[in-house]
Structures are given as C-alpha cells and as structure tokens.
Amino acid sequence: MLVLKYEKTGRACFISHIDLLKHTARTIRRAEIPVKFSNGYSPHALLFFSAPLALGVSSKAEYLAIDADMSKDELLARYNASCAEGLKASKVFECEKNPNLQGKIVCCDYVFPTAYRPIDLSNGFEIEYAKKGEIVKEEVSGKIFGAFDVDGKLVLRLATGNTNLRPDRLLPTLNDMFGEDMSTTSIVKVAQYFKQEDGLVEADEYLKILETGV
Amino acid sequence: MQSFDDKLSSILLKVEKPARYVGGEWNTPDMTKERKGDFCFCFPEVYEIGMSNLGVAILYDIINKEPDFVAERCYAPWGDMGEEMKKNSIPLFSLETRKPLKDFTVVGFSVGFELLYTNVLYMFDLAGIPFRAKDRDESYPIILAGGPCSVNPAPFADFFDVIVCGEGEVADLEILKIVADGREKGLSKVEILERIKGVQGAYVPSLHKNGEKVVKAVIPDFENAPYPEHPLVPNIEAVHDRATVELYRGCASGCRFCQAGFWYRPIRERSAERCANLAKEMVKSAGFDEISLCSLSTSDYTGLEELEGELSAFCREKNVNLSLPSLRISSFKPEMAKDVKKNSLTFAPEAGTQRLRDVINKNVSEEEIEKIAVAFEAGYESIKLYFMMGLPTETDEDLDGIVEICKKLKWLYYQKRHKRGLNISVSCAVFIPKPCTPFQWEAQISLEEMHRRQMYLREKLRAVKGVSFSYHGAETSVLEGALARGDDKLSVVIEKAYALGAKFDCWTEHFKWDVWQRAFKECGLDMPDYTGAIDTEKPLPWDFIDTGVNKKYLLAQRALAYSAVTTKNCREGCNGCGANKLGRCTIC
Numbered sequence: 001m002l003v004l005k006y007e008k009t010g011r012a013c014f015i016s017h018i019d020l021l022k023h024t025a026r027t028i029r030r031a032e033i034p035v036k037f038s039n040g041y042s043p044h045a046l047l048f049f050s051a052p053l054a055l056g057v058s059s060k061a062e063y064l065a066i067d068a069d070m071s072k073d074e075l076l077a078r079y080n081a082s083c084a085e086g087l088k089a090s091k092v093f094e095c096e097k098n099p100n101l102q103g104k105i106v107c108c109d110y111v112f113p114t115a116y117r118p119i120d121l122s123n124g125f126e127i128e129y130a131k132k133g134e135i136v137k138e139e140v141s142g143k144i145f146g147a148f149d150v151d152g153k154l155v156l157r158l159a160t161g162n163t164n165l166r167p168d169r170l171l172p173t174l175n176d177m178f179g180e181d182m183s184t185t186s187i188v189k190v191a192q193y194f195k196q197e198d199g200l201v202e203a204d205e206y207l208k209i210l211e212t213g214v
Numbered sequence: 215m216q217s218f219d220d221k222l223s224s225i226l227l228k229v230e231k232p233a234r235y236v237g238g239e240w241n242t243p244d245m246t247k248e249r250k251g252d253f254c255f256c257f258p259e260v261y262e263i264g265m266s267n268l269g270v271a272i273l274y275d276i277i278n279k280e281p282d283f284v285a286e287r288c289y290a291p292w293g294d295m296g297e298e299m300k301k302n303s304i305p306l307f308s309l310e311t312r313k314p315l316k317d318f319t320v321v322g323f324s325v326g327f328e329l330l331y332t333n334v335l336y337m338f339d340l341a342g343i344p345f346r347a348k349d350r351d352e353s354y355p356i357i358l359a360g361g362p363c364s365v366n367p368a369p370f371a372d373f374f375d376v377i378v379c380g381e382g383e384v385a386d387l388e389i390l391k392i393v394a395d396g397r398e399k400g401l402s403k404v405e406i407l408e409r410i411k412g413v414q415g416a417y418v419p420s421l422h423k424n425g426e427k428v429v430k431a432v433i434p435d436f437e438n439a440p441y442p443e444h445p446l447v448p449n450i451e452a453v454h455d456r457a458t459v460e461l462y463r464g465c466a467s468g469c470r471f472c473q474a475g476f477w478y479r480p481i482r483e484r485s486a487e488r489c490a491n492l493a494k495e496m497v498k499s500a501g502f503d504e505i506s507l508c509s510l511s512t513s514d515y516t517g518l519e520e521l522e523g524e525l526s527a528f529c530r531e532k533n534v535n536l537s538l539p540s541l542r543i544s545s546f547k548p549e550m551a552k553d554v555k556k557n558s559l560t561f562a563p564e565a566g567t568q569r570l571r572d573v574i575n576k577n578v579s580e581e582e583i584e585k586i587a588v589a590f591e592a593g594y595e596s597i598k599l600y601f602m603m604g605l606p607t608e609t610d611e612d613l614d615g616i617v618e619i620c621k622k623l624k625w626l627y628y629q630k631r632h633k634r635g636l637n638i639s640v641s642c643a644v645f646i647p648k649p650c651t652p653f654q655w656e657a658q659i660s661l662e663e664m665h666r667r668q669m670y671l672r673e674k675l676r677a678v679k680g681v682s683f684s685y686h687g688a689e690t691s692v693l694e695g696a697l698a699r700g701d702d703k704l705s706v707v708i709e710k711a712y713a714l715g716a717k718f719d720c721w722t723e724h725f726k727w728d729v730w731q732r733a734f735k736e737c738g739l740d741m742p743d744y745t746g747a748i749d750t751e752k753p754l755p756w757d758f759i760d761t762g763v764n765k766k767y768l769l770a771q772r773a774l775a776y777s778a779v780t781t782k783n784c785r786e787g788c789n790g791c792g793a794n795k796l797g798r799c800t801i802c
Contacts, residue, residue: 011237011238012238014226014236015233015449015450016233019233019449019450019451022451023447023449025501025503026447026501026502027240027501028501029497029501029503029532030499030501043533045533055227055232056223056226056227056232082501083240084239084240084447085238183223183224183227184227185223185226
C-alpha cells in the first residue's frame with residue numbers, strides 16, 4: 001500500500017469530494033499506475049481517501065492510500081505528471097497495510113488568515129452557521145483540540161472524522177469575535193493527526209513510522 | 215478594490231456546484247500562446263450538459279491546434295450564479311482565462327435544441343451584449359450560431375451576425391481567420407461580413423438577398439478530420455462523461471421523422487482502425503473508464519465487429535467499459551453484447567404497429583422485435599423502449615400496438631429464461647414535425663390530444679406488470695414544434711419570453727408555459743399557426759438552405775408515407791436523395 005500526500009489548492013478547492021474521487025481515479029489511469037481493482041460487477045480502483053475537505057477550503061495535507069505495487073519515486077513522478085493543477089503530490093509513504101485514513105485520523109490543523117489570539121474554551125464555545133438555509137447553533141468546544149500560534153497566524157486544531165467540525169462553519173462566529181471578514185477560501189489545512197494510545201501523531205510522522213517500523 | 219479573482223471566489227461559495235465556473239480541466243490546451251484571434255465557444259446550457267457536447271469539443275480542438283489561434287469555452291451559468299454575477303457586476307466570462315465574452319474576436323453559440331433559444335439571450339444579457347446584431351457596432355465580437363438548429367435559423371437569425379449551416383469543422387476556423395485579419399486591417403463590420411459570406415455554410419442574415427442559396431457546409435474528408443483525442447476532463451460529473459468516438463456521420467435508415475438522419479447526409483464512415491486508435495488515445499490521455507461508440511445507428515456501422523475486436527482486449531486490460539448506444543433491433547447480434555455490461559438494452563421501435571412503422575419508414579418488423587429474445591439469452595433482464603406518439607396517421611390502435619409489444623417481450627422473456635421479472639421501461643415522446651424531413655409539412659397533434667393519448671397509453675400500460683411508462687411534457691413539445699418551423703417573426707417572441715422570465719426551458723422545473731403563451735399573444739401570434747399542417751406549395755423559412763436533399767425527394771417520401779410504403783436502407787443501394795452532390799456517401 002502506498003500513501004500519497006497531496007495538496008488541494010487554487011481552482012481545485014472548488015471540486016467537491018465526490019468529484020475528487022472520480023478525478024483521482026482518472027489521474028491514476030492516465031498515469032498508468034498499476035492500481036488493484038475490486039472484484040464484482042462494477043470493479044473500481046482500490047483508492048482510500050482521508051476525510052473530505054469542506055468545499056472552498058484549501059489544503060496542503062491531503063492523503064490518499066493506493067493499493068498498487070510500484071516504487072515510491074515512480075508513483076510520485078507519474079502521478080504528478082498526470083494530475084490537474086492544484087492537486088500535486090509532495091510525498092509518498094509505503095506501508096504494509098491500509099492505514100485506514102478515515103478511521104484513524106481524528107483532527108486537522110487549519111490556518112486562519114488572522115493574527116493569533118488565544119481562544120477560551122473553558123465556558124464552552126457556541127457557533128452559529130447556516131445549514132441548508134437555516135441558522136444552526138452548535139456547542140463545539142469539544143471539537144476544538146486547541147489554538148496555536150504559528151508564525152503569528154491563528155491555527156485551530158479541529159475534530160475530523162466521526163465528530164467532524166468544518167472550519168468554514170467557525171467563520172461567522174470568529175469574524176464576529178475578531179471584527180474580521182475572513183472567507184472560506186482563505187483557510188488552509190496544513191496537517192492531519194492520527195490518534196495513538198499516547199496521544200496524537202502528525203500524519204507524516206505516523207506514516208513514516210509505519211514505513212520504517214520505528 | 216477587490217480583484218476579479220477575489221470577487222469571483224467570494225461568490226463561488228454562494229452557488230451550487232462552483233466547479234462549473236473555475237475551468238482548469240485536465241487537457242486544457244495552451245492558453246498562453248500568442249493569439250492573432252480568439253474564439254469563445256458558448257453552449258447555452260449548464261456545464262455538465264455543455265461538457266458532454268461532442269460538436270463543441272471537436273471545434274474547440276480544431277482551433278486550439280492552430281498555432282496562432284485560441285478557443286475558450288463558456289456555459290450558461292445556473293440561475294443562482296447568474297444572479298450573483300449580475301449583483302456583483304461580473305460580466306459573463308470564459309472558463310480558461312476568465313476573459314469577458316465581449317473581448318473575444320469571435321463568439322460562437324452552439325444551438326442544439328429549440329428550447330435553448332432563451333438561454334442564448336440569457337448569456338447575451340449576462341455578457342452585456344445587445345440581443346440584435348444590428349444594434350452591435352464594431353466594438354463587439356462577430357457572433358455566430360451553429361449546431362443542429364441551423365437547419366432553420368429564421369427564429370433566431372436577428373440575434374446573430376453569422377449562422378453556420380452544417381458542419382463547423384472548416385467554417386469556424388475560416389471565419390475566425392477572416393475576422394482576425396479584417397480587424398488587423400481595420401475593415402468595417404460590413405466588410406468583414408461580406409468576406410465571411412464566401413465561406414461554405416455561412417449565412418449572413420444582414421447581407422442575405424432574396425433568392426440566394428446557402429449551401430450546407432460538409433467536411434470533405436471525414437476519415438481524417440481532426441478529432442479531440444485529448445479531450446477535456448470535466449471538473450464535475452458530466453452527463454456523458456466518457457471517451458466518445460464518432461463512428462460515422464449521417465444515417466442510412468431514412469426514418470421520415472428524423473431530422474438528424476437527413477441533415478447529416480451524406481453518410482461518411484470512419485475506418486474501424488482509426489476509431490480504435492482514437493478511443494485508445496482518448497482513454498490514455500483523459501483517463502476515462504468508459505468508451506462510447508457514437509453515431510445515429512451504431513449497429514449499422516460497417517466496421518463494428520472489427521472495432522469491437524480491436525477494443526475488447528484493451529478494455530479488459532484497462533478495466534474500461536464499452537458502451538453501444540443507438541442500437542437497432544434489426545442489426546443486433548449477441549456477439550455485440552459480449553464485452554458490454556448487461557445493464558439494460560435500449561431499442562427504439564418508435565411506433566406500435568407495422569403499419570405505422572412503415573409510414574415512418576422505421577424498418578423494424580414484428581419478426582425482428584422477436585429477435586430481442588437473443589438479447590434475453592445473452593443475459594439482459596431490462597429493456598428500454600422508445601416510442602413516439604402523434605405520428606402522422608396514428609390512431610389508438612397504434613398506441614395499443616405499444617402495449618402488445620410489451621406483452622410479447624414479457625412472453626419471450628419467459629420462454630427463454632423460464633422466469634418472470636423482465637423490466638420494461640417505455641418512453642414516449644411526442645412527434646414534432648421538423649424542417650428538412652419528409653414530415654416537415656405535417657401537423658402536430660393538439661395539446662389536448664397529446665394529453666388524451668398520453669393518458670390513454672398510461673392506463674393501458676398500467677395493466678401490464680413490470681412496465682414503467684414515461685412521457686415528454688406536452689407543452690414543451692408544442693413549443694418545440696412552434697419554434698422548430700418558426701419564421702423570423704418569432705425572434706420578437708423569444709425576446710419577449712426571455713423578458714418575462716423564460717430561461718432554462720429544457721428543465722421541467724423552470725419551464726414556464728404561461729410565459730410562452732403570453733409572449734406569443736403579446737406579439738400578436740398564435741402557436742397553433744406554427745404547429746398546424748403547412749401547404750406543400752408554400753415557401754418555407756428554411757428553403758434557402760441547400761442541404762443536398764432536395765424538396766422533390768422529401769415530397770416523394772411523404773407520398774410513400776401516406777401509402778405506408780417503405781424505402782430501403784441506403785446500404786442496400788442508393789435511393790437518390792441528392793445529398794452526395796455535397797460529398798461522397800462512403801457506403802455506396
């Protein structure tokens with residue numbers, strides 16, 4: 001199993017997750033990557049994606065597990081030569097088993113285009129956002145794993161997977177709090193984290209451990 | 215001030231499916247090269263439908279293969295996006311370089327269906343382009359129309375500087391070169407249009423004199439004609455999202471209601487070898503997982519077996535599915551279905567009784583319908599049947615015939631498979647008399663009669679288990695009928711309907727019947743005047759187009775229809791329609 005780390009930036013951030021699945025299958029076919037196919041009536045390429053990214057949000061850290069036997073370097077070169085703008089890969093990891101990206105990744109870091117300031121979660125944190133035309137209120141303090149200062153910018157670590165918190169849904173509340181006008185398209189995902197017994201492990205690091213065994 | 219890209223980004227998240235508007239598709243040609251002139255292909259429907267159009271893909275590819283010219287694309291923004299663009303003063307722009315339509319050398323609309331006319335105006339409106347050609351000065355691009363509706367351009371001729379009648383493969387590029395050259399030399403719009411008039415197929419309404427003929431454009435070498443072997447890969451799932459190979463143009467069947475069958479003559483086939491190479495190259499360059507062999511009647515294609523042979527190993531190795539649309543019952547062979555997924559089989563008997571099939575020259579006999587049993591043996595469990603209602607001379611007995619066919623198929627299925635459970639879906643369109651067919655003078659049945667026949671058939675089919683029935687909207691069929699044979703008076707009606715809120719008329723949820731009725735009425739016109747029978751002596755608005763098939767032939771075909779006499783398939787010998795004067799029929 002090979003795991004590709006790729007970006008979703010520029011125009012590509014407007015491509016929905018469902019469309020991305022098809023796009024990627026086509027990229028793999030164009031690149032002639034010998035991916036394995038499922039059995040059955042409608043065989044499909046065995047590709048396993050990390051959790052969907054909210055439409056409009058960019059990312060520097062998306063992951064895709066590919067069931068194929070080939071060298072890491074060749075995969076990277078071939079994939080990049082055949083992939084559309086905004087979806088280039090930066091790294092490949094090799095691991096014996098499917099790392100179960102969707103199941104084991106529990107949170108992600110997002111950079112918001114605003115100066116860092118601490119966020120107090122001790123009294124809960126209620127957000128308001130529009131969902132299918134209706135205003136929804138939600139208590140999300142349990143889904144915010146932390147706020148960090150990275151190069152002066154605000155980075156929020158938000159739950160992903162089963163208890164997901166979409167970063168764009170925080171925007172109305174944050175904009176209100178900070179008196180800013182940040183847009184969804186200016187949020188960038190920069191890291192994803194696997195849950196381990198002793199805490200969170202950044203995805204690159206985790207996949208490196210799987211690859212090397214240390 | 216906000217940059218254009220920022221402005222666009224901020225509205226993209228407010229609209230449905232923003233990927234429709236961002237461009238950047240895989241296989242996008244080089245947009246940075248020096249351009250002497252550029253062409254924006256506009257398709258008056260949403261991205262998913264426009265991206266499925268093979269005609270536009272072919273023409274786009276031809277211009278982009280030229281060293282000094284560039285083609286870009288633009289589709290009709292869905293209503294939500296249109297509103298946001300107006301609100302934010304964003305003029306309609308091309309997907310590739312986000313250039314406003316107004317700044318192109320040439321803008322070309324592909325008009326494939328009568329119910330798209332209001333969408334053309336919608337796109338003009340969003341682009342800030344005056345609707346009527348006479349109101350546009352030199353500062354605007356030369357605006358063309360082309361596509362299947364150029365069969366009768368009268369209703370929309372006032373909106374365009376030029377209409378390309380027939381195939382655009384040669385004409386579009388030639389026109390782009392003339393305009394670019396004319397602009398460089400400082401020629402006036404009229405001088406440029408005069409030069410365009412010399413291009414085969416080009417109809418210039420403002421310079422057209424009474425009695426002048428426009429000869430339909432036909433590409434001479436179909437075998438080697440350029441083909442988009444590196445097609446754009448849609449950002450979001452398109453309606454036809456696959457590698458499409460056009461096997462041949464034209465059709466040998468001569469069904470008397472079928473406009474495409476007459477308009478695309480002469481019949482020109484492409485060799486199986488070239489088709490196979492194109493299909494393979496398209497899969498390799500785009501990564502599609504399906505190949506579709508496309509033509510007006512795929513099972514009639516001479517090289518079908520050879521082509522399937524060439525492709526089957528490739529498809530197996532690459533996990534690519536092969537699909538064969540447009541099969542005819544009479545030429546179906548089980549070998550054809552060998553490498554095809556057996557989801558559902560589609561056939562079009564068009565009419566329920568032998569008599570009516572003879573009238574329309576759909577050469578499908580009862581015995582041939584029985585041959586569908588072969589498909590049941592091959593593993594098919596579901597079948598789609600296409601019919602038409604309201605055909606000339608049709609009676610309720612002919613509708614009963616549709617029910618009988620369904621019953622017969624169920625019985626055949628039981629005989630072959632010893633079980634019940636065949637799914638039949640019957641789809642019934644309403645006959646629309648179309649220009650350039652032997653039925654161009656026929657009356658369309660009235661709206662009330664359409665409703666009655668639809669209900670009649672629905673009730674009858676309800677009694678047959680396992681049959682689902684769907685039918686076309688009667689109101690849209692009346693409008694399509696009126697616009698199809700319309701004259702130049704209708705341009706005002708189209709403008710009126712758009713002003714009253716008609717757009718996306720093809721979408722049931724957007725179709726506004728009351729608006730169209732009002733538009734006709736306010737312009738002092740009557741829809742039934744356009745859908746009724748036309749005297750064969752009367753001049754027709756499309757008479758000035760020389761399609762190759764002469765009126766005499768169409769009249770003779772009409773007479774044969776009324777005596778229920780069929781005409782043989784062109785592959786069995788030439789019927790002398792006259793189309794080969796525009797190019798050689800490759801099957802005779």
